[in-house]
Amino acid sequence: MLPSDHVQAFRDLLGGAGVVDDQQRLTTYTTDQRQLFTGSTVAVLKPATTKQVADVVRLAVRLGVGLVPQGGNTSYCGGATPNASGGQAIVSLERMDTIREVDSLSMSISVDAGAILKNVQDAAASAGLLLPLSLGAEGSCRIGGNIGTNAGGLSVVRYGMTRDLLLGIEAVLPDGTIVSDMRKLRKNNTGYDVKQCFVGSEGTLGIVTGAVLRLVPLPVRRATAWLKLAKDAALAELLALVRHESGELLTTFEFISARSIALATGAMANPPSVDAGPGGAILVEFASSSRHLDLDHLMEAVLSEAFESGWVEDAYLAQSGAQRAAMWELRETIPEGEKRWGGSVKHDISVPLSSIQRFLDVAGEQVRNYDADLELSVYGHLGDGNLHYNVLAPQGADRIEFTRLIEGSLSLRLYDTAAVLGGTFSAEHGVGRFKRHLLEKYGDAGRVAAMRRIKTAFDPENIMNTGAVVSLFEPESVR
Structure with missing residues (x-):
């Protein structure tokens, strides 16, 4: 448990607005998103600048206080939740939520790590651009957390994971050193790609405070279809057909089982009139920034081939923005449907x-x-091999x-x-706290050892999110 004088030291550093130690308010930060575990802390630290983050880290090292970086606290694996000892302080980036710059010519956006994903999407859209990272928690998750977990989401089949969108980064190392590499470059071959060390690290190597993200032209045309699958539909082959015929226009290929559809529609006020075939359903979408491409015609041609293959029994092509939105609402309501069940x-x-x-x-x-x-x-991002x-x-x-x-x-x-x-x-x-044993069981021994070496090199005092992802490297463990 942190001594009260330690909490006061952080308050002296950050001011009254920078420390939360009211027990009722702390529960919001100490319980994981799925409410499977509640940790303990005596304080949530809320720095407002990168310099303050660095000052917090230096003070924590001096006091021997462990730190748990936290964005929107939406981790499914307990990666942003402190342990039960009470000896870790949470570092929340809620106050660091500024959109620093939108560069429409470089097609990039520079933001604080505490910026909420939806707000970053909106800022990009206001400049006629798209941040193609999209996931169910986008209204509450924050960019630093997206980087820390290498978030995926609904458009990975076309745009890739968070790591594929990251151009530059600003971060504070576990000794308080500030890494400032907020460049917008697509090409930067100057040694180690240090920013990628923080992708998927879940706060174990430092605290991300800023990021430059790649943007793409904002789609102005979309074609969205709902496919009812035949009993023995060849899913991978169907995806290959759609991908081949649509080129780079395919943005989404989501599989949804009949049970998942029932759960979602049961949680919706006005569910769409779509259902599953014997093999389930596919939500497929094409998108383009060109006003000259007829995506509906392309979708109809692709669906015609899918029918001929025998893999699709029926299909619905969204005829309006409202129909498209209803299909997407169904897909995104599945987690809520499971929760209500x-x-x-x-x-x-x-x-x-x-x-x-x-x-x-x-x-x-x-x-x-x-x-x-x-x-x-059973549902998920079939286009990239991910099933929930x-x-x-x-x-x-x-x-x-x-x-x-x-x-x-x-x-x-x-x-x-x-x-x-x-x-x-x-x-x-991600791995977080809940899946560490799975990494030990299924991870390649050499890869896990390399991860531990990286953790030890960055954080030899082991103050950053101790207990998450991996432990420090111990030579005897690989003998």
Whole structure:
């Protein structure tokens, strides 16, 4: 537990607005997004500038205080949650939310790391540009957290993950050194790409305070379709067909099971009149910034080929912005539908596209063998091989206890299957505190050792988010 004089030292540094130590307010910061774990802290530190972040880190080193960087606290893996010791202080970047610059000619945007993703999207759109990072938590997640978890989302099939959008970075190292590399360059071949060290690091190597992100022209035309899949639809082959015929215009290829659709529509006031075929459904979208491309015609031609293949039973092409919005609302309401049902055990699976169907077949059999009464909500970013393979909690079951039961048994079988197929247990959610044991179990020993060496090189005092992702390197551990 932090001594009161330590908290006062941070208050002297940051002022009254820069420290939260009211116990009722602290709960908001100490409980993870899925409410699976509540840590403990005596203070949330809220620096307002990069210099103040550096000053906080230096003071923390001097006092021996651990720090947990936190953006929007939307991590699914407890990566922004302090441990139960009370010896860690949370560093929240809420006050650092400035849009520093939008450069329409360089097609870049420079922001504070505490800027909310939706606000950054809006700032880009006001300049006729698009920040193509889009995910369900965009109204509350912050850019620093997106970088720390290498957030993916709905448009990875075309634009890539957060790391693919990151041009420059500003960060504070665990000794208080400020790394300032806020350049807008697409080409910068001057040694190690240091900014990429912070991508996916979940606050274990330092605190990101600013970023330069790549923008693209704002789409002015879209074509959105809902596909009802036949029973034995070849998912990877269907994606290959759509991708081949649409070129670089494909932005979204989302798989949605019938159960996921039912959960979402049950949570919507005005659900769209779409459903699943025997094989589920696909939400597919093309987008272009050109006024001269007829995307609806292209979509119709692609769907015609899909029908001929026998993989698609029926399809609906959105005829208006309202119809498109309703389809997207359904897709994005699935997590809320699961929550209203009573919760789910989430599996953020990634497998090679060629192994998607094999995973679904084997995993389905594993679930049936484990408990034939269990229900699944399966959906996700099929275009990039990411499936959210979620096991619904039985009605009336204690969600926390059910989660612990499944994660200690069935989950490991599913992860085993993903690993055998060349996949992983975490596609876009990260490792955090909750999945460290999975990294130890499934991660290549050499890669994990390299990660520990990097952690030790950056943070030899182990003050940054201790307990998350990896521990310090210990030579005897690899003998």
